[in-house]
Amino acid sequence: MENTNKSLKVNIGGVMLKNPIVTASGTFGFGKEYGEYFELSRLGAICVKGLTLTPRPGNPPPRIAETASGILNSVGLQNPGVEAFVKHELPHILKHDTKVIANIAGNTLEEYCHMAQIISDSATDLVEMNISCPNVKQGGVAFGTDAEMVYNITHEVKKYCKQPLIVKLSPNVTDITQIAKAAESGGADALSLINTLLGMRIDIHTKKPILANNVGGLSGPAIKPVAVRMVWQVASAVKIPIIGMGGIMTGSDAIEFMLAGASAVAVGTANFSDPLACVRILEEVESYLDKYEITDINDIVGKVAVHRK
Amino acid sequence: MYKQTYLCEIVEKKQLAPEIIDMTIKSKELAADALPGQFLNIRCGDGCSTILRRPISICDVDPAADTLRFIFQVKGSGTQFLEAKQCGDTLDIMGPLGSPFHLLEKVDGDVILLGGGIGVFPLFLLAKSIYEKGVKPTAYLGFRSADLVVMEAEFKQYTKDVKVSTDDGSYGMHGYATAYLINHIKNKKVGLVYACGPEPMLRQVQSICHENKVRCQLSLEQRMGCGIGACLVCACKIKKQEGFAYQHVCKDGPVFWSEDVVFGGE
Numbered sequence: 267m268e269n270t271n272k273s274l275k276v277n278i279g280g281v282m283l284k285n286p287i288v289t290a291s292g293t294f295g296f297g298k299e300y301g302e303y304f305e306l307s308r309l310g311a312i313c314v315k316g317l318t319l320t321p322r323p324g325n326p327p328p329r330i331a332e333t334a335s336g337i338l339n340s341v342g343l344q345n346p347g348v349e350a351f352v353k354h355e356l357p358h359i360l361k362h363d364t365k366v367i368a369n370i371a372g373n374t375l376e377e378y379c380h381m382a383q384i385i386s387d388s389a390t391d392l393v394e395m396n397i398s399c400p401n402v403k404q405g406g407v408a409f410g411t412d413a414e415m416v417y418n419i420t421h422e423v424k425k426y427c428k429q430p431l432i433v434k435l436s437p438n439v440t441d442i443t444q445i446a447k448a449a450e451s452g453g454a455d456a457l458s459l460i461n462t463l464l465g466m467r468i469d470i471h472t473k474k475p476i477l478a479n480n481v482g483g484l485s486g487p488a489i490k491p492v493a494v495r496m497v498w499q500v501a502s503a504v505k506i507p508i509i510g511m512g513g514i515m516t517g518s519d520a521i522e523f524m525l526a527g528a529s530a531v532a533v534g535t536a537n538f539s540d541p542l543a544c545v546r547i548l549e550e551v552e553s554y555l556d557k558y559e560i561t562d563i564n565d566i567v568g569k570v571a572v573h574r575k
Numbered sequence: 576m577y578k579q580t581y582l583c584e585i586v587e588k589k590q591l592a593p594e595i596i597d598m599t600i601k602s603k604e605l606a607a608d609a610l611p612g613q614f615l616n617i618r619c620g621d622g623c624s625t626i627l628r629r630p631i632s633i634c635d636v637d638p639a640a641d642t643l644r645f646i647f648q649v650k651g652s653g654t655q656f657l658e659a660k661q662c663g664d665t666l667d668i669m670g671p672l673g674s675p676f677h678l679l680e681k682v683d684g685d686v687i688l689l690g691g692g693i694g695v696f697p698l699f700l701l702a703k704s705i706y707e708k709g710v711k712p713t714a715y716l717g718f719r720s721a722d723l724v725v726m727e728a729e730f731k732q733y734t735k736d737v738k739v740s741t742d743d744g745s746y747g748m749h750g751y752a753t754a755y756l757i758n759h760i761k762n763k764k765v766g767l768v769y770a771c772g773p774e775p776m777l778r779q780v781q782s783i784c785h786e787n788k789v790r791c792q793l794s795l796e797q798r799m800g801c802g803i804g805a806c807l808v809c810a811c812k813i814k815k816q817e818g819f820a821y822q823h824v825c826k827d828g829p830v831f832w833s834e835d836v837v838f839g840g841e
Contacts, residue, residue: 293805298805323821326839327808327809327839328808329807330627330798335624337627337800339800339806339808341806341808487623487626539627539628541578541669
């Protein structure tokens with residue numbers, strides 16, 4: 267039975283999303299293209315393509331390779347730069363009734379702070395600090411794999427951020443809970459995880475890697491169990507909300523992440539096989555709530571009933 | 576109105592040559608909008624174990640019958656999935672996508688279509704469209720070997736002349752179809768060249784057209800993600816004042832003016 271009174275609202279660092287469905291940075295551009303397929307105001311939030319201080323051309327192609335239940339990508343943060351985003355892309359997104367998350371990636375601490383400052387003066391709702399991009403030489407993941415550096419960068423960037431700060435974590439670490447705790451003590455308002463896992467594919471006939479960058483980030487259902495496990499571990503280590511992601515293709519996948527402890531979920535790779543994936547997943551999440559007569563989606567967050575050992 | 580994906584019934588399927596499959600699907604919406612050079616992005620699996628759709632160029636359209644035709648080579652898991660589909664089965668299709676071949680109102684000289692391998696197929700709808708505008712193009716089609724030569728008779732209906740070459744000389748001229756282009760430019764005035772095929776062929780066409788100051792459009796290929804310009808994976812180098820900028824084959828292309836294209840190293 268459909269329960270029309272159910273609440274899908276979730277709170278990410280003080281910003282209320284109308285529902286927990288967020289687009290994963292890098293898979294959704296600035297919303298324009300998918301906005302031709304559905305009304306963007308259906309989304310809880312749009313997390314835009316990773317931004318850098320100055321425009322970046324990105325890596326040479328090929329930038330994508332298919333793998334079993336996944337894809338490898340190495341776009342290399344092609345983007346017009348944070349100022350062009352604020353000036354030319356943000357106004358278009360603001361026409362839709364959804365929240366905007368600006369994903370920023372820097373080469374240096376100063377760059378992150380400068381970008382946070384530029385974003386602070388815009389109508390962006392949240393900032394997602396990407397310290398986990400595996401596809402760029404400098405910065406990116408280098409910042410995200412050392413707990414002390416994560417604490418420092420979060421602490422510094424937070425000073426320039428008027429909006430709540432989300433720190434996006436890399437799975438390419440020994441213990442993700444240490445990194446998560448460092449971000450939390452540094453002042454992060456929320457965490458998003460996981461970014462892609464570093465991977466590689468080789469064409470056995472040419473003996474060359476398929477990606478021009480040789481290696482790239484693995485996403486899709488192949489990484490989902492790893493992502494769910496990490497969300498579960500991090501949820502028990504920190505108090506701040508989590509946006510969970512990694513291979514969410516269906517409403518059931520989204521629910522799984524929420525049971526593990528995610529307050530919201532991001533849909534990325536699924537957009538490629540189904541341009542309406544976000545809307546479909548939202549509807550599937552709603553049917554789950556109806557089926558189990560859950561009136562507030564927050565009631566399932568972190569409610570995995572773990573086996574006692 | 577929002578765009579959507581369409582579930583389309585396969586109404587015809589034939590094998591034209593080894594590993595070359597010719598498929599016709601029914602879709603009023605796709606048939607109404609399709610232009611030469613555009614492509615369909617076809618789901619080739621459950622969308623979960625095989626995530627990426629396969630971009631396949633449109634070979635022909637029949638708006639009266641609401642049908643579209645595409646021809647593909649069976650290469651990997653995606654196209655194997657397509658090959659296994661039968662008449663009456665449905666396919667999940669996004670499209671028509673990409674920016675089409677530019678048809679010019681007036682061309683000063685002959686119009687040449689140059690296709691290599693599977694690059695021949697998108698030129699068919701182009702040939703028809705040019706023919707319907709009252710111009711008969713000339714088609715030069717290159718294949719690996721005689722057993723792979725297809726569509727020669729079909730191209731004849733809409734062209735002044737069709738010439739075929741094979742890499743191994745087992746049919747038509749021994750060599751590459753670009754040799755026909757060089758010869759044609761030597762003997763007659765060529766106004767416009769349209770080319771689709773493997774990158775080495777396109778590079779050659781680009782330099783031939785550049786040397787002879789002939790305008791030319793190239794249809795490029797690159798591994799794609801979303802197919803609509805959001806994910807930025809299918810990058811290609813396009814000239815700008817200083818150096819190049821990456822544009823994207825799925826949305827800015829697949830068709831580009833030859834003089835704008837910068838081919839990568841190697």
